[in-house]
Amino acid sequence: MHWARWGDPAEAKPLPEDARALVDAFVGTREVVTARPSEVRLTEPLDGSLVAELAGIVGADHVRTDRDTRLHRTRGKSTPDLLRLRAGDGTDSPDAVVRPGSHDEVVAVVDWAVRRHVAVVPFGGGTSVVGGLVARRDGFAGVVSLDLARLDRLVEVDEESMTAVLEAGLRGPHAEALLGAHGLTLGHFPQSFEFATIGGFAATRSSGQSSAGYGRFDAMVVGLTVATPQGTLDLGRAPATAAGPDLRQLVLGSEGAFGVVTSVRVRVRRLPELEVYDGWRFTSFPEACIAMRTLAQSGLLPTVLRLSDETETMVNLASPDDVGASSADGGCLMVVGHEGTRENVDARRSATGAVLARLGGTDLGQEPGRAWAAGRFHGPYLRDSLLDAGVLVETLETTTFWSNLAGLYVRVQEALADSLDGALVLCHVSHVYETGASLYFTVAAKEADDPVAQWLAAKAAASDAIVAGGGSITHHHAVGRDHLPWLTAEIGPVGVEILRAVKERLDPTGVLNPGVLVP
């Protein structure tokens, strides 16, 4: 990944003409200056004697303190993260990067960190957008990024149980390629898919674009292996049990604060024979939400189900490669994707289509679905192009029960519009359950002189609106440091005490990703 942008630098594109016209019309651009890598201020490298100790555990090749290695593991990929780096502020950099090669080496590094009181930040794809990679530094002898990239094996495939054990450092495409060789798929495709890792998916309760069909990542996990300062935690002897609380669900979403996930056993499925993504048009967002809810509550969920509101449809954000090139039919675009055997896809597609048509939908054929699928991982590249043009762009998300969805939608929109003068606020529903759904907002506004402060104020206003509106502070982005101020409202003071109790028992000296998750 680029140090201060999303993704592969070779994939970066200038702002498309249509998008520039849109920005000129609605938001406005301004000149921005980006620091060179050599200009970025980093922390001091880790003390040499500590580096030597780490080298004794993982080998000298796998401990790095050079600027470039540390710069590439500095913060995550939220807009404030990028803006700070672009402004030359790398003061949250790790002091060293260590790359253990096995679970046992992770255990040994964690033990070492406890002994030396060094903070440890587990690092997978580096795609956090909630400050999940920014450790508190106070009182620690240093901050080490624990890069899991070398834990990249498919350890086991059990085609009878349809499970696979994947190591934590496997990136999405690599995991899919390894499973694909067995005719299998995990089916987890979040926007970060190309860079994010299995361990990161688990640690943050990631949810992918095919969650309607394949489920959230937390629903795919049947077992976990975790390195904690108290030793190894191995969970998952069965799909489900009544042997007390489900501790797997305590590790999922623990963001490296309780331990380092080193491998997971996941449920896998057969690779689909066929993938068909259709576009449907509805005249209004509420009407289309009813259609989605009807599908979810009738047991008719397709594999992919995504609905853009009127504004997002207007700017064509469902297809980031063609933003601004709207078909101008108005209304709301729904993408409805089916994957599976041909027979299964045909049957489900026909049943789903009948419901959507009955509830006011117009079948747009496969072109909008194809465009969405082609651009499904490109949104973050577009953000970089917009940031280059001086447009502040960021996303945030929430979730609630169906009866509260419309009210929450309005409330968050208003909070963002009030905070960011003249902002364009877009929204889509990307994850649907029987009892509720998610809301994913994209915001674009003209950059102020201090765009970080500008965004933090807007984010705070939106987060306050989410809490007041009864939503969850995050559907799939996790807590990190950015959502921490709102977590107590979400789980209450007793819930916070539970997190603290587990944190203090497993990590009594607090070296694991200090500052995230636990208020």
Next chain:
Amino acid sequence: MHWARWGDPAEAKPLPEDARALVDAFVGTREVVTARPSEVRLTEPLDGSLVAELAGIVGADHVRTDRDTRLHRTRGKSTPDLLRLRAGDGTDSPDAVVRPGSHDEVVAVVDWAVRRHVAVVPFGGGTSVVGGLVARRDGFAGVVSLDLARLDRLVEVDEESMTAVLEAGLRGPHAEALLGAHGLTLGHFPQSFEFATIGGFAATRSSGQSSAGYGRFDAMVVGLTVATPQGTLDLGRAPATAAGPDLRQLVLGSEGAFGVVTSVRVRVRRLPELEVYDGWRFTSFPEACIAMRTLAQSGLLPTVLRLSDETETMVNLASPDDVGASSADGGCLMVVGHEGTRENVDARRSATGAVLARLGGTDLGQEPGRAWAAGRFHGPYLRDSLLDAGVLVETLETTTFWSNLAGLYVRVQEALADSLDGALVLCHVSHVYETGASLYFTVAAKEADDPVAQWLAAKAAASDAIVAGGGSITHHHAVGRDHLPWLTAEIGPVGVEILRAVKERLDPTGVLNPGVLVP
């Protein structure tokens, strides 16, 4: 419920002729004597000043110390529980029974218990079969049964989100009746359905006979309210979130050791228009298991899916009212039930039937399914009739991934047969997942002179076999006190430390259901 038998005394039946013939042929009977209620030794009633304090919280009508009230809340309904009571041993009785009328009164009772160091055992239907109602008494000023029967309201129905808030003391049929008035159902029908409560389902991770279609109880819960010594814990702002670990899944299965569940928000469904239960015959248990697995892994799970092994099929245990009256066709009986709209049932039944026929199944029509449905809650009554005849009968269950199921099945059978000379060991699969399934064993043997010790030895042998065989110590019966010795093997020492940390933080003086769940 009867004090020393299952269920409604009016429903008790003498041992059917066919069953008696079966017992005579395979197991043998013996004379047994049962104590009269007045002969049962109970603990001393709670100290009068403490009773007066409780009366100050809930009203004098709702604190009882009379023998009958306490006797009826002594232990649960495992075979050892019943045998001990039948032998006149009621030494695990509560010293008083308190019936708070609201969440706030539960909070007040818990606070009082902490101040007075009185152990509190939450009591729903009293149907635990794992010693979940047997508190450790050491060091406490008394043991109080906290009966939730007065928390019996349907608090809220949200037909848009398809959720309902149910209070913890609602028994299964009452909850279904209240929901049924809105055309809704929870769809949770464990064998204990007629007596067990919503709070108990949550506290023990119950799983019902329709789990293939409606899911486990832990999958139905979207929110929980819990009274803890640290105050009220309120969880569930959305169907699913990434706001840290899912703490709902830490409360589910916590067995009253972390707090008292006072209400849950559950996902509900429309009452089915149609319920069709078919019987299918397979020549062997392994062949039929492959068919079940194929359904689960093809997205074709029916609402009910249950498979008896050859021995259970032979004795006809799937229809407890007709045990021994086997159709004598041999092979294995599978019950395949579909519920929903007529159109939906027709489509799914046809798709399921095609798979079962292709994989060697013979369609037996609806008669075996009807017989199963008619007797689905009667198994425990049959146990009482058998205990009356001096036959030791008990059940135990486990779960694992598909690839381990056949091996675990053999291992547990062998352990039971080795421990109980001449025992009849029956088994069925009652809960099926994409990645695995449960195994539910029923054992019948001639009672020894000390049948409790006889069973505890067999249970220990089976539990050791389960652990060694890679299964979970319980699929849906919970931990209680009976499974506690095997929990460390299940979740490991780090997992145990997590439970202890939560227990000690929420209940530092340990008054909540002492002795259960936490090793």
